[in-house]
Amino acid sequence: DGGITQSPKYLFRKEGQNVTLSCEQNLNHDAMYWYRQDPGQGLRLIYYSQIVNDFQKGDIAEGYSVSREKKESFPLTVTSAQKNPTAFYLCASSYRVREPQHFGDGTRLSIL
Amino acid sequence: SQKIEQNSEALNIQEGKTATLTCNYTNYSPAYLQWYRQDPGRGPVFLLLIRENEKEKRKERLKVTFDTTLKQSLFHITASQPADSATYLCALDNNAGNMLTFGGGTRLMVKP
Numbered sequence: 001d002g003g004i005t006q007s008p009k010y011l012f013r014k015e016g017q018n019v020t021l022s023c024e025q026n027l028n029h030d031a032m033y034w035y036r037q038d039p040g041q042g043l044r045l046i047y048y049s050q051i052v053n054d055f056q057k058g059d060i061a062e063g064y065s066v067s068r069e070k071k072e073s074f075p076l077t078v079t080s081a082q083k084n085p086t087a088f089y090l091c092a093s094s095y096r097v098r099e100p101q102h103f104g105d106g107t108r109l110s111i112l
Numbered sequence: 113s114q115k116i117e118q119n120s121e122a123l124n125i126q127e128g129k130t131a132t133l134t135c136n137y138t139n140y141s142p143a144y145l146q147w148y149r150q151d152p153g154r155g156p157v158f159l160l161l162i163r164e165n166e167k168e169k170r171k172e173r174l175k176v177t178f179d180t181t182l183k184q185s186l187f188h189i190t191a192s193q194p195a196d197s198a199t200y201l202c203a204l205d206n207n208a209g210n211m212l213t214f215g216g217g218t219r220l221m222v223k224p
Contacts, residue, residue, distance in 0.1 A: 042217055043201070044214075045212075050210075090155050097210050098211075101158065101212065103157070
């Protein structure tokens with residue numbers, strides 16, 4: 001079955017540590033996205049990519065980095081510069097930007 | 113500034129009634145408006161997309177309206193069931209047309 005896989009489901013980060021969240025899709029979508037969701041709030045866009053080897057900052061990119069070396073993969077690194085990283089992180093993809101997005105089931109990141 | 117508003121208070125209705133959720137926006141001129149459903153601890157799931165030149169869209173028990181003059185979309189679930197209980201998010205494309213922006217969502221509780 002086609003879909004988006006995020007791993008791990010739960011992740012713990014120590015102070016000063018970088019962590020990388022995985023996102024893989026087999027839907028043959030060109031566009032991929034990373035969102036952050038805080039309790040009781042909507043989704044805020046961190047980064048998006050319209051095509052391989054290209055990505056753009058969203059509304060809250062500071063403290064995060066991404067890469068898009070393959071069409072299927074769009075990993076997100078939460079760097080030590082992100083001072084409040086505790087949140088639910090969602091990855092999504094679509095054929096093109098603005099079109100309906102398919103979401104993974106998220107990674108919940110917490111600070112030790 | 114651009115803003116998308118959904119009622120942050122939960123909507124409680126009785127099974128069998130029609131649920132109506134509201135999405136209001138300011139300083140956007142979206143070509144598309146989308147509705148998603150999100151269950152706790154899961155990623156959102158796409159439900160319906162409506163274009164600016166469409167006034168109404170239906171899918172089974174779901175109906176969406178889009179009034180670009182009022183800058184409002186209404187999302188209706190007829191003959192609601194307890195299984196419809198979830199958070200519903202609206203999303204619209206930004207004025208540059210290169211990303212979706214999500215509202216904060218409205219939690220719907222359908223009581224048997």
